[in-house]
Amino acid sequence: MKKNTFGVWIIIGAIVATISLFSNGNSDSSPTPSASTSATSTYDAGGDISPEPTASESPVELAYWPNGLDVEDVTYTDANNRDCTYDLCMFVKLTALKACSGVTLDGETYDAFDEVVDDFSEDFGGMKKGATRIVELGTDSIDDTEEYVDLYDSTCYK
Numbered sequence: 001m002k003k004n005t006f007g008v009w010i011i012i013g014a015i016v017a018t019i020s021l022f023s024n025g026n027s028d029s030s031p032t033p034s035a036s037t038s039a040t041s042t043y044d045a046g047g048d049i050s051p052e053p054t055a056s057e058s059p060v061e062l063a064y065w066p067n068g069l070d071v072e073d074v075t076y077t078d079a080n081n082r083d084c085t086y087d088l089c090m091f092v093k094l095t096a097l098k099a100c101s102g103v104t105l106d107g108e109t110y111d112a113f114d115e116v117v118d119d120f121s122e123d124f125g126g127m128k129k130g131a132t133r134i135v136e137l138g139t140d141s142i143d144d145t146e147e148y149v150d151l152y153d154s155t156c157y158k
Helices: 003-025
Strands: 040-043 049-052 069-073 088-096 102-111 116-124 132-139 146-157
Touching: 069 146, 088 102, 088 146, 102 132, 116 132, 116 146, 132 146
Parallel strands: none
Antiparallel strands: 040 049, 069 088, 088 132, 102 116, 102 146
16 A cells, blocks of 8 residues: 555645646636725734734723733742742732732742643732732642742733
Protein backbone atom coordinates (compact mmCIF):
# COMPACT_ATOMS: atom_id res chain seq x y z
CA MET A 1 0.00 0.00 0.00
CA LYS A 2 2.92 2.38 0.63
CA LYS A 3 3.99 2.07 -3.02
CA ASN A 4 0.82 3.85 -4.14
CA THR A 5 1.10 6.73 -1.63
CA PHE A 6 3.55 8.71 -3.77
CA GLY A 7 1.32 8.38 -6.81
CA VAL A 8 -1.73 9.51 -4.86
CA TRP A 9 0.13 12.64 -3.65
CA ILE A 10 1.20 13.43 -7.24
CA ILE A 11 -2.42 13.23 -8.39
CA ILE A 12 -3.67 15.34 -5.49
CA GLY A 13 -0.98 17.96 -6.19
CA ALA A 14 -1.94 18.08 -9.86
CA ILE A 15 -5.61 18.55 -9.00
CA VAL A 16 -4.86 21.35 -6.53
CA ALA A 17 -2.57 23.09 -9.04
CA THR A 18 -5.24 22.86 -11.75
CA ILE A 19 -7.96 24.22 -9.51
CA SER A 20 -5.82 27.14 -8.33
CA LEU A 21 -4.76 27.93 -11.92
CA PHE A 22 -8.34 28.24 -13.10
CA SER A 23 -9.74 29.93 -10.00
CA ASN A 24 -7.06 32.69 -9.87
CA GLY A 25 -7.05 33.46 -13.55
CA ASN A 26 -10.77 34.04 -14.00
CA SER A 27 -11.68 37.57 -12.89
CA ASP A 28 -15.37 37.05 -13.71
CA SER A 29 -15.73 34.38 -11.01
CA SER A 30 -14.90 36.69 -8.11
CA PRO A 31 -17.92 37.58 -6.01
CA THR A 32 -19.23 41.11 -6.19
CA PRO A 33 -19.99 42.94 -2.97
CA SER A 34 -23.67 43.09 -2.19
CA ALA A 35 -25.63 45.61 -0.20
CA SER A 36 -25.94 43.12 2.67
CA THR A 37 -22.20 43.14 3.41
CA SER A 38 -21.90 44.42 6.99
CA ALA A 39 -18.14 44.55 7.55
CA THR A 40 -15.03 45.40 5.62
CA SER A 41 -11.54 44.06 6.15
CA THR A 42 -8.26 45.88 6.43
CA TYR A 43 -4.68 44.77 6.68
CA ASP A 44 -2.73 45.74 9.76
CA ALA A 45 1.02 46.36 9.78
CA GLY A 46 1.65 42.64 10.33
CA GLY A 47 -0.31 41.67 7.22
CA ASP A 48 -3.23 40.17 9.14
CA ILE A 49 -6.77 40.83 8.06
CA SER A 50 -8.99 42.36 10.72
CA PRO A 51 -12.67 43.17 10.25
CA GLU A 52 -13.82 46.72 10.88
CA PRO A 53 -17.15 47.04 12.67
CA THR A 54 -19.84 48.92 10.83
CA ALA A 55 -22.33 51.36 12.29
CA SER A 56 -24.90 48.56 12.69
CA GLU A 57 -22.57 46.47 14.91
CA SER A 58 -22.32 47.35 18.58
CA PRO A 59 -19.02 46.92 20.42
CA VAL A 60 -18.71 43.93 22.73
CA GLU A 61 -19.52 44.85 26.33
CA LEU A 62 -16.96 43.38 28.73
CA ALA A 63 -18.12 42.03 32.09
CA TYR A 64 -14.89 43.18 33.76
CA TRP A 65 -12.60 46.20 33.93
CA PRO A 66 -9.40 45.41 31.98
CA ASN A 67 -7.31 47.65 34.29
CA GLY A 68 -9.57 47.65 37.32
CA LEU A 69 -7.06 46.45 39.92
CA ASP A 70 -3.59 47.31 41.08
CA VAL A 71 -2.03 44.13 42.49
CA GLU A 72 1.12 43.99 44.62
CA ASP A 73 2.82 40.96 46.19
CA VAL A 74 3.33 41.82 49.87
CA THR A 75 4.28 38.35 51.09
CA TYR A 76 7.78 39.32 52.26
CA THR A 77 7.13 42.84 53.54
CA ASP A 78 6.96 44.10 57.11
CA ALA A 79 3.36 45.16 56.48
CA ASN A 80 2.33 41.51 56.39
CA ASN A 81 2.49 39.51 59.61
CA ARG A 82 0.06 36.78 58.63
CA ASP A 83 0.31 32.99 58.56
CA CYS A 84 -0.81 30.89 55.62
CA THR A 85 -4.01 28.92 56.00
CA TYR A 86 -3.01 26.83 52.94
CA ASP A 87 -0.02 24.58 52.28
CA LEU A 88 1.26 27.14 49.75
CA CYS A 89 0.29 30.79 49.75
CA MET A 90 1.23 34.37 49.06
CA PHE A 91 -0.28 37.63 50.27
CA VAL A 92 -1.47 40.17 47.72
CA LYS A 93 -2.43 43.81 48.26
CA LEU A 94 -5.38 44.74 46.04
CA THR A 95 -6.24 48.34 45.20
CA ALA A 96 -9.48 48.88 43.26
CA LEU A 97 -8.94 51.38 40.46
CA LYS A 98 -12.59 50.89 39.45
CA ALA A 99 -15.59 49.72 41.48
CA CYS A 100 -15.43 45.90 41.45
CA SER A 101 -18.57 43.83 42.05
CA GLY A 102 -16.25 40.87 42.62
CA VAL A 103 -12.56 40.00 42.31
CA THR A 104 -10.99 36.80 40.97
CA LEU A 105 -7.32 35.97 41.39
CA ASP A 106 -5.77 33.18 39.33
CA GLY A 107 -2.63 31.49 40.57
CA GLU A 108 -0.27 28.70 39.62
CA THR A 109 1.77 26.31 41.73
CA TYR A 110 5.39 25.65 40.75
CA ASP A 111 7.94 22.97 41.54
CA ALA A 112 11.58 23.43 42.54
CA PHE A 113 12.55 23.73 38.85
CA ASP A 114 10.08 26.61 38.28
CA GLU A 115 7.80 24.38 36.20
CA VAL A 116 4.02 24.86 36.52
CA VAL A 117 2.42 21.97 38.43
CA ASP A 118 -1.19 23.16 38.71
CA ASP A 119 -3.38 26.24 38.46
CA PHE A 120 -6.18 27.48 40.67
CA SER A 121 -8.58 30.37 41.09
CA GLU A 122 -10.01 32.20 44.11
CA ASP A 123 -12.98 34.56 44.22
CA PHE A 124 -13.23 37.49 46.62
CA GLY A 125 -16.02 39.96 47.37
CA GLY A 126 -16.50 43.35 45.76
CA MET A 127 -14.45 46.46 46.37
CA LYS A 128 -15.32 50.15 46.13
CA LYS A 129 -13.15 52.32 43.90
CA GLY A 130 -10.03 53.34 45.82
CA ALA A 131 -10.39 50.60 48.45
CA THR A 132 -7.40 48.42 49.38
CA ARG A 133 -7.11 45.09 51.14
CA ILE A 134 -4.58 42.34 51.65
CA VAL A 135 -5.77 38.86 50.73
CA GLU A 136 -4.25 35.41 50.91
CA LEU A 137 -3.90 33.61 47.59
CA GLY A 138 -3.13 29.95 48.07
CA THR A 139 -3.92 26.29 47.64
CA ASP A 140 -3.19 23.00 49.30
CA SER A 141 -0.51 20.83 47.68
CA ILE A 142 -1.63 18.02 45.40
CA ASP A 143 1.77 16.33 45.55
CA ASP A 144 5.19 16.72 47.15
CA THR A 145 6.80 18.45 44.16
CA GLU A 146 4.99 21.76 44.65
CA GLU A 147 7.19 24.47 46.12
CA TYR A 148 5.44 27.84 45.78
CA VAL A 149 2.48 29.75 44.30
CA ASP A 150 2.42 32.80 42.07
CA LEU A 151 -0.30 35.11 40.82
CA TYR A 152 -0.72 35.15 37.04
CA ASP A 153 -4.01 37.03 36.53
CA SER A 154 -6.49 39.23 38.36
CA THR A 155 -10.00 40.28 37.35
CA CYS A 156 -12.17 43.15 38.60
CA TYR A 157 -15.77 42.48 37.56
CA LYS A 158 -18.12 45.36 36.73
